[in-house]
Amino acid sequence: MVTLPFEKHMYELKSKIDELKNLAKDQNMDLDKEIRQMEIKLYNMQKEAYKNLTAWDKVSIARLVERPTALDYINRIFESFIELHGDRYYGDDAAIVGGIAEFNGIPVTVIAQQKGNNTKENIKRNFGMPSPEGYRKALRLMKQAEKFKRPVICLVDTPGAYCGLGAEERGQGEAIARNLMYMSTLKTPIISIVIGEGGSGGALAMAVADEVWMLEHAIYSILSPEGFASILYKDASLASEAASAMKITAQDLINYEVIDRIIKEPLGGAHTNVDEMSISIKRNLEEAIVRLKREPIKSLLTKRYYKFRKIGMVVE
Template structure:
């Protein structure tokens, strides 16, 4: 593919790329960016949600906490990971590990890749809405640096539940939106087949969201598909993470929290 064609992909092209089964998953990034990753399990309340991977790793000799939404590569893996759609216990596990990070002064790095939080009966029975809302509240006040990276799909509150951060980044061919283009088209146009139009109108690409100030950085992807050059991508992300965390660590905690608060307040302002 020529560079011009690569750069001129439509919003719908990027939706398809973000959902591609051969796109790197969170665990592939984790295993290639961090050393000595140790996964931690359970929410200490109900059980363990395999769609959320959480644990401790080392970034350039610095201990960090890692929270990630994990999809599968095939049907068996997707069933295990619930197609990357976390339940209430997944968000509670994420919060438990983040509070641990705060206690031990470890930076938190989140990888976002979900079509949305699971909307099944069992998730509602176990307090899905409350679990996500509590994450938003607690992450707003978490006394340690947080960076969240959208690596594939960033769908609705399911994504935001681990994306309240000091810096939010997106991979070049990822998407971040209030709901799927199909859902948007069904509601607004009364026709889910108009998803391509919806994808353009929703402004869900990294370029759109960087322009609006919703995200802080776009991680460029190679002209070839990302899965063809994972090592190069991970080296790039590792470098950016190290630089940004070192910068965030120099801020006094109250300034860090105030800046985080201001960042998300500005997102809610109506642009004239």
């Protein structure tokens, strides 16, 4: 288990609780009262710490290797998921996973940016940084969803689009721009959920949606805090200050009306209880999918246009 900087004292207390439990078991001692008191103290410490997280703390949580990936949620929330591969132009990009599934009996298209759970998996998934073929695969699946009137559910989790030479040669900027253009007029409901990192245009290319949600400790930004600090402060070590100035947390962005909903995470973050987090996401989707499917497409597209036009005016 990775321990975050602000969790140091909590980790020490948890270690003492584990020691007491082992002592009680080995020596056959009754330490239930002492253990219970320490567990209550630990819970209160966690509650207080996670209530006052800084923007940089949220960055640290969003980047945890232990944080649930898109496939962790897909396998728990949707039924009969069938993954589809390839962009029909160049190849398949493992950083984007997409396919068809059922959600409470409703056919849906699910598209997600996928990180790895370990180094080997991260190398395969390019650390969740998609190439042009990934975005073109996503667009292909969106057009297919439009044809068959399936709602589109996007799970966003990327540091940003891959900026390697090959990606640029194959049209990274064009692929992202095309997604933005088509998603703005796609004739089917779209819900995008930022589950971890939502970095730059790489995230936006899957987040032009009727509703954009964020998990409580996710982040959504124009670029990384390190990149922001390097450009504006000429010092990447000031990333913590940059994160605060950038207003990248779910709490900041809902106040600016950039996102529509915050989904609360279990105490300690989504990685502490993936099943509970999945149930919470599913409950939110149950209400939203039914509501958006009932709305006339013309009304949906009009609202989508003005939603992002309003955001654009705030940024300007």
